[in-house]
Amino acid sequence: MPRTIIEKLWDSHVVHEQPGSPALLYIDLHLVHEVTSPQAFQGLRERGRKVRRPDLTIATIDHSIPTSDRSLPIVDEIAAKQVAQLEKNCAEFGVRLYGVHSDRQGIVHVIGPELGLTQPGMTVVCGDSHTATHGAFGALAFGIGTSEIEHVLATQCLLQRKSKTFQVQVEGTLRNGVSAKDIILALLARIGIGGGTESVLEYTGSAIRVLSMEERMTVCNMSIEGGARAGLVAPDDTTLQYLSGRPYAPQGADWDAAVSRWRQLPSDPGAAYDRTVTIDADALEPMITFGTNPGMGMAIGAAVPEPSQLSDLVQRDALAQALEYMGLEAGKPLLGRSVNVVFVGSCTNSRISDLRTAAGVLKGRKVSPKVRMLVVPGSQEVKRQAIAEGLPEIFRAAGAEWREPGCSMCIAMNGDSVPTGEYSVSTSNRNFEGRQGKGARTFLASPLTAAASAVTGVVTDVRTLL
């Protein structure tokens, strides 16, 4: 029977299965960071257990650390303690840590791929819901909680139930000014924040095939915002070209053997999905969110929807509450609304191509004096590459802040935050109430839209600047 890549990944990792119990699934790569792991290591310690496969485990520090001068100690004592705890845990349990001062430090979902750790055919987990990012390589990658982190550390396995298969077919050609971020924001606007629950998404179609690996990561990254367990893209030549020569990628004969295995992964012709949604790439516009979840998005030129148009009372209330929090008037466009903060960064959009895109808009222009703009590279490697290309000079000349790598203002737990009541255009992944700081109001958008809005000081359609 023809199988999807999702089923192939599942079948090849089942260690044990018996009726009435979930399957025992083997994990090929476990990524660890400071926020969700301390209680898991403590659990191991209390039960006298070891990390079963430190060779399949890697740790970094990304959420809690400041993006200012790294030579200074961390001022926030609680954050400093959390960082120190991960250092202690990794030393005690023999886990490799790319720590605060490592030249490989970065956002966990940026460094996994750039080091070649994330490979096709793998199962990848991390105590972070944006683990779906790694699905861009044709891996089954999903976020887990702290109990599950402890479970993987101790056994290298997880108890899992098979997900439904959900094909997202994107056909056609993106127009100028429309990017990978707009594909995923359009999907979320279509299926809603719970539309992918219990599913793994496979992104297919001509518009996905032409995306670079970094663009595919942007798309897969936000699969969780539709409630999906994971999202992935079948590996192809683009995947192989990206991986070849990276530090942890196989080499020589091992590479050839790996490639022949990876070539078997794509879904078989005629494989059936539980659900399919088709998106017309030619018709996509730059997207922006107006509400308080990532599914509340629209084309940038559209008007904010009116609660009175919704028949479901709970949904009507939800939209009205969202607009009240956001301080927006129904029926009015977002274009031209003042912006206070612009954030380019996060595991969604902090890779070198994202920074090049933002710099392309900013070159020869100035950030509006009303706007604070932060550019936060995803990793030390991204930072080095940006420096080599002269990007920090462009950002600084425009009046933007060029920072050290980390999650920063996406989750606002490291001191980088949007003040209460202020508006940000952010390339990150969540616009929940308070996500970027208590009372912060977030418009999610692409790096192009973010940079354009930084220049004008208002929500802007980048196509007017291209």
Added chain:
Amino acid sequence: MSFQNLESRLVPMQRNNIDTDQIIPARFLKTISKEGLGQNLFCDWRYNAQGNPNPDFILNQPAAQGAQVLLAGDNFGCGSSREHAPWALLQFGFRAVISTSFADIFKANSLKNGLLPVIVPPDVHAELFAAVAKDPNVTVQIDLPKQTLTTPGGRNVVFPVDAFSKHCLLEGVDEMGYTLQHEPAIAAFEARRVGSINTLA
């Protein structure tokens, strides 16, 4: 923590898509402990800018005190994977959440900590909200062995729980014991794996 059955008042939060950033904001995730989270449950809705309890918020009202069941809108617990969300709910005193649907990671995290996600059909969901709106002191009964929810009106509604999670909840055991029993299968799987990475190399 094991779960058998309970009778409790309901705390209604008729709002869809309550995300984990609302349940426990990220700034409280710098802790290295599981403790001390209950006081910050729904922090940004529960306290005003001065840090005082917001009297309009349901958790600050008399009927919520001592209640063990949260009645929430669709798709409860969406967003991040933070297990701090069920920890905070449990520390406040909740033992069950009733909704029409739950986000996957939140549901998994809850089941591992003895917080029972109770999925009910939309008509039962609406009936519960109506009953508690009429009288904040109405109670429901939740019987895990029978997998039934008894509404204030006396209806018995069966809710789904997979057999494995039910066993773990009733016995108060975690999944690790089950997995460790399968050590030979894990070792055999590892022996036939090919093309592994080595992060220690």
